[in-house]
Amino acid sequence: MSDMQAYQRYFISTSQPKNYRTRSLVLDRPLAEAQPGQFVMIWLPDVGEKPFSIANADPLTAAIAAVGPFSEALCALEPGQPLWVRGPLGQGFELKGKKHLLVGGGYGAAPLYFLAKQARARGEEVCVCLGARNQAELLLAEDFREIGCRVEAATEDGSAGQRGLVLEAVRAALVDFPAQTLYACGPKPMLLALAAFCKDNRLAGQFSWEAMMRCGIGLCGSCEIDEPTCDAVGLPHGWLTCKDGPVSFYQPA
C-alpha cells in the first residue's frame, strides 16, 4: 500500500549536534537504493519542503545546518518526532579509481561522508579536505577520521588546519596523495574554483551543485544552472540540478 504514498514517514532516532548550528538527524530506518550525492526532499506538513543531501542511507541520515526557518524546524525535532521524505532523487557521485580526494565546504561534507563510507567499504583510500570560515563551522572532521580517512582542514581565520581557502588544502594534499578523482560539494564559488583547478590540472572531477529546488523531479525548471555557470564549467545549457545533477562530471579530454 505504501507505494501509493508520495512521501514516506520517518521518525527521528537521534539528533546529534555536529557543530554550533548543524545537527545530524539519524532516522529510524534505511532509504532503499540511495547513492552518495543523491538527495531527498524533506517535508514538514504546514512548514515546507526542502532538499537535503543523504549523509547516510542505512539508517537514513541528514546533516542539517540551521540557517533559516525550515532548517531550524528540522533541527528542533526531537527523537520520536516524524518527518516526511521523498527520494532518493537526482544523479549521485560515482567512485572512479582507487584514490579519492573529497572536498567539502559547509554542509557539503554531508554527502561526502556517505561517499567516503562507500569508498572505505571497498578498501580504497580517501583524503578529505574540509573548508570553513573557522573551527566552529567545520563539519564531520571527526566522523571522517573515524572511518579511516585522512582529513585536511582549511579555515579562513586559521582556527583549524591551514589558514586560507580549501583549494590550498587540496593543492597541499595532492602533493603526496595522487588522487584519480576529485569529488566536491559546497558553495558555488568553491565549486567554480575547483572546476577550474581540475581543468588546469587535468584531474577528473565530480561536483555537487545547489540550486533553488521546487519539484525536485525535472519538471518545473526552477533548478536550472544559469548559462554563464554552465559555460564556465563545461555543462550543457539548461542543465537541471535536480535531475541531471546535483552531481556533474568532468573528465579531462
Place this chain on the structure above:
Amino acid sequence: MSDMQAYQRYFISTSQPKNYRTRSLVLDRPLAEAQPGQFVMIWLPDVGEKPFSIANADPLTAAIAAVGPFSEALCALEPGQPLWVRGPLGQGFELKGKKHLLVGGGYGAAPLYFLAKQARARGEEVCVCLGARNQAELLLAEDFREIGCRVEAATEDGSAGQRGLVLEAVRAALVDFPAQTLYACGPKPMLLALAAFCKDNRLAGQFSWEAMMRCGIGLCGSCEIDEPTCDAVGLPHGWLTCKDGPVSFYQPA
C-alpha cells in the same frame, strides 16, 4: 508498454476444423500463466466480445463452435488475421489425486483437453467421457487419444460410443477406472446431473459453469448463478461465474 493495453492482439496461426461446426483456433503465441478451466474474453472490434475457454495455453488455442454471429465471425478468421484477448480470467480446475475422470459435453471438451495435457505431463492417468447428440458433434476425441487418454463416448443416437447420456459413460468408466476426482464442462443439465452423481457417490467434483458474461472481472453481476442452481449444487448464493468460477469445487464431507 503493452501492459497499458486492455487487450493483447494475437494473430491466427491455423484454424483447424474439429467437427462440422467447430474450429480450433491456434494463435501465434502463448498466454502467460493460464490454467486449464480459465477463460479469455475475445474481442473483435466492431463485432463484439465473448468468453471462451482456454483449450491450450502455449500457443493460446480456443475451440469455437459456430452457433451465432460472434462465434461465426471467429470461425471465419483466416491465418494471419488478428483478434484481441484479455485474460486469463477466472478460477480454473485444480488437479487432485492421480486418476482423473474428465467429462465433456459439446465444446466443454476444450478446457478439458488443456487439463488432460497437464495431467498427462505429470504422468497421471486420464479417462475422458465425451457426450454429444451424434458422432458429428463429438469434439476432440482423437486429440485426447493422441496424448494418451482413454476416451469413452456417448451419443444420444448411438452413432459413436454407447447410446445415451454421458452419465452412462461415466458410470461405465468408473467400474474399472477408480478416479479420485471428476472434472466436468458442458451444458447446465449435464453439470447438474453430474453434481448429483458426485454427491450420491461421494466423489470429488469440479464443474465448469457457463453464464452470460459482460465484464468478466466480477463487477457487473450479470454472470451470477441463480439461487435454485446454487442450492442444487451446494454453491453459496451470489456465486459469480467469472470470478468465483467458472469452476466450482465439490468435496464430499
Place this chain on the structure above:
Amino acid sequence: MNKVSVDLTCELAGVRMHNPLVLASGVLGTSAALLERVGACGAGAVTSKSCGPEERAGHPNPIAVEWAGGVINAVGLTNPGLEAEIPTLIDARERLHAQGIPLIASIFAPTVEDFGRMAAGVSAAEPDLIEVNISCPNVGDEFGTPFSGSVESAAAVTRMVRAKTKLPIAIKLAPNVPNIARIALAAQEEGADAITAINTVPGMLIDPYAGRPVLSNKVGGVSGWSIKPIALRCVAEISRTVSIPVIGLGGVSNGLDAVEMIMAGATAVGVGSAVWQRGVDVFAVIAEEMYEFMAGEGYPDLASMRGIAIR
C-alpha cells in the same frame, strides 16, 4: 504510539452503519443474493445497481475492461425497470436487515418527472436511503449533459425527488464539472440529506492496433485507484461547502484510501472497483486496515479524523 480501541461505526442521514464502507452502485448490486453476499463480506451498507423507469439491456460487450489505472466501463445502465426492481429491493432489504445492514436504493431517470416517479416507486420498497444518480452520462439534457452538470438541473431533480419521498435522499454527483461544491450546495438547498461523490470520470480507451475505442459505447467511466486524487479533491470541496454528510468514493482500494476520504470530510466511504482488484471480501479487509491505522495513530473514532485534512 499506544494502541487504542477503535470505533468504526457511523451515522449517515439517520442511517446507522457498523462501519463506513458502502458498496458503490452498479457493482454487484444487481440481485438480492449479491447484495446480501456483499453485506456478509463486511460492508457497512450496500447500494443497489441504479434502476430506471423501464428495463434496459445496456450496451453490447465490451462494457468493462481493466487497464493499468483501474477499470473503465460503459455498462449502459442495464436494469430490470422499476416494476421488477421493487420486489428485488424488498427481498434485499429483508435479508440485509437480518444482518443489521442498511440498503441504499439507487435510481436514475431520463427526465425530472421520471425521477419523481422513480423516487415514489422505490419508496414502496422502504430502502434506508435513496441514492439519486444524476451523474450518468447519456441521459440528461438535450446536449447529453447529465443532470449533475449544472446547478439548475441538479436542483430541479433534487426538488422533484424531495417532493416525492419522505425517505432520506443522497444526490450522486459527477466529477467533470468546474465547481462541484456549488452543485452540492444546490442539492442541499433543495432538501438533499446527503451527497455521494464521485461517479466515474468520463474517459476513453483506444486500442492502437485496432484503431478503435475499446468499449462498444466508445466513451465510458474511469474508476479505480487512479481516480482517487480527483475524488478526494471533490469530496474536500463539497465537505467545505455543505453541512450534510458526504459518501466519498472513487478509487478507494485499501484502508489508507478510506482514511484519506474521511480526512477529506466524508462521513461514509464507497467502494466499487476494488471489488475487482481485491475480491468481494475487500470490505472486511479495508475495515481491518482502517482499524489498524486508527489504532496505530491514536484515532479513537471516525469523528476524530473527519475533515482534518481540509481544516
Place this chain on the structure above:
Amino acid sequence: MNKVSVDLTCELAGVRMHNPLVLASGVLGTSAALLERVGACGAGAVTSKSCGPEERAGHPNPIAVEWAGGVINAVGLTNPGLEAEIPTLIDARERLHAQGIPLIASIFAPTVEDFGRMAAGVSAAEPDLIEVNISCPNVGDEFGTPFSGSVESAAAVTRMVRAKTKLPIAIKLAPNVPNIARIALAAQEEGADAITAINTVPGMLIDPYAGRPVLSNKVGGVSGWSIKPIALRCVAEISRTVSIPVIGLGGVSNGLDAVEMIMAGATAVGVGSAVWQRGVDVFAVIAEEMYEFMAGEGYPDLASMRGIAIR
C-alpha cells in the same frame, strides 16, 4: 506486414513541425536555454511556461510530487511577468528557429482585458503560435471557476485575444466540464485557430499519516499516464465537433499513447509529465516509437491515422 516509409511531419494552424510532439506548457519552458534543449531533444515544437501580466513567485513547496498514477502539481503559475518574458521569448524563438523548431508562447491572465494585453504583448516577440491558457484553476470568475469552465467566459477570452493579435491562437481547455466540445466550439466560433486539450485534472493527495494534503496549495492538477483515458475522451469529443486542429495531451508517455491521441483526432500531441518519467530525451524516443508502430502497421503518415477511432 510490410515496412513502409513513414512521414511524421504535421502542420498546425499554419505552423509546420517535423514531428507532432509538442512540449507542454509549464514543463521546462521557463528559460530560452531549456526550450532550446527540449528542441534539441527531438520535440516538434515547444511551449513556454504560461506567463501572466505580473511576476508571480508561485506557491511554496511542496508544489509537485510524483504518485503512483503520475504527478500532481500546484506550482502556482510562477512566472516573471510580461515585461521580463518578452526578451526570453525572443531569445528562445531565435535559438529554436535556428533548429527549425516552432515556439508556442503560453499566456494566462486574471481578467478578460488582461488576456488582451498579454496577447498583444507577447505578439511583439513573434512566437509561432500563442496558447491561451484559460484552464488554470485559481484564476477566473468570482467563484474560482477558470475561464474554460463556461461557454460564455471561454468565448469572451477568445474574442478578446483574437482582437489583439494576428498570430495564430490555440485555446487550452480544462477537462472538468460537463461538455468540453461545446466550449471548444465556442472558441472556434470566436476565431481560435486550434484547441489544446487537456490541462491537468484538478485533484488532491492526502498523506494519511500527516492528516494533511500533500501540496501546500492543497488542491493541484493531476497529470501523467493515469489521465490518458480522460484526455483521449476530451480530444475525441472536441475533434468530432470542431474543424480546427487539436493539440491533444494528457498522459502521453510513449509512442502508442501518441498514436492513440492522433487516432482520437489530434493533429499534434503534447508531452509534459513524461519528461519526468523518461527524461528530456523522451521526445526523440516517442517519435521513434511512433515511427516503429506506423511502419509495422502500415500507416504512411499521421493523416492516415488521424481520427480513425472516432469514425
